[in-house]
Amino acid sequence: MTATFTEQIPQHGLIVSCQATTGSPLRESMIMALMAESAELGGAAGLRANGTADVAMISSRVDLPLIGINKLGDPAGVFITPSVQAALEIVDAGATIIALDGTQRPRPDGSSLADQLAMIKAETQVPIMADVDTVEAGMAARRAGADVVATTLSGYTGTGDGGPGPDLGLVTALAAAVDCPVIAEGRIRDESEALAALAAGAYAVVVGSAITNPVLTTRRFVDRLGTFAS
Numbered sequence: 280m281t282a283t284f285t286e287q288i289p290q291h292g293l294i295v296s297c298q299a300t301t302g303s304p305l306r307e308s309m310i311m312a313l314m315a316e317s318a319e320l321g322g323a324a325g326l327r328a329n330g331t332a333d334v335a336m337i338s339s340r341v342d343l344p345l346i347g348i349n350k351l352g353d354p355a356g357v358f359i360t361p362s363v364q365a366a367l368e369i370v371d372a373g374a375t376i377i378a379l380d381g382t383q384r385p386r387p388d389g390s391s392l393a394d395q396l397a398m399i400k401a402e403t404q405v406p407i408m409a410d411v412d413t414v415e416a417g418m419a420a421r422r423a424g425a426d427v428v429a430t431t432l433s434g435y436t437g438t439g440d441g442g443p444g445p446d447l448g449l450v451t452a453l454a455a456a457v458d459c460p461v462i463a464e465g466r467i468r469d470e471s472e473a474l475a476a477l478a479a480g481a482y483a484v485v486v487g488s489a490i491t492n493p494v495l496t497t498r499r500f501v502d503r504l505g506t507f508a509s
């Protein structure tokens with residue numbers, strides 16, 4: 280029996296997203312696996328990773344629940360696990376939870392989110408997390424069969440809050456609107472923002488760049504030092 284999302288991820292847990300895009304000095308699956316091992320040592324409750332190579336490498340070395348995504352195609356469109364095949368490949372690679380674009384936008388093959396979810400569910404019982412941008416999208420994704428909804432895409436689709444921090448308003452609205460766990464993901468920069476997300480009703484939080492992207496962390500320090508007036 281496949282474990283449900285809440286059986287895998289404890290309430291108020293920290294999920295660490297270990298991703299590095301093409302062009303990053305960290306763009307190696309082994310480096311992502313070492314990031315994942317570091318997150319495990321630090322007490323993370325779960326991990327999130329992109330692509331079959333990284334997911335396979337991480338799952339061979341770290342025994343934590345692993346949210347797998349398979350980013351394919353144009354980042355301006357539906358690109359987080361945009362097809363049934365992309366989802367099943369990430370499960371074969373070792374993901375214990377699938378995350379996918381949960382917006383109402385048609386998939387690149389023309390199918391709807393509801394079609395995609397139904398076809399994935401016919402093939403696997405692995406829980407599905409819908410990355411959404413609005414409360415309407417979260418409600419529709421839940422109706423279509425998503426097990427969990429996350430604020431991941433708020434600010435990235437032309438709708439929602441594109442502010443510098445997490446979209447706490449969306450966390451609050453989703454927590455009131457859906458009967459499943461709500462995950463706060465996207466632009467959580469520190470522990471206070473993670474706590475604020477829990478206070479807004481998040482079941483758990485996903486933190487990526489603030490933990491696993493040293494380029495951004497360095498830039499933040501450099502930019503701040505640049506404001507020093509002697």
Ligand SMILES: CC(=O)N[C@H](C=O)[C@@H](O)[C@H](O)[C@H](O)COP(=O)(O)O
Pocket residue numbers: 296298348431432435464465466467485486487488489
């Ligand atoms: C919009 C999009 O493509 N988000 C991606 C989803 O997996 C990742 O690039 C983010 O790093 C991840 O969501 C964690 O967010 P943050 O790195 O802000 O903590």
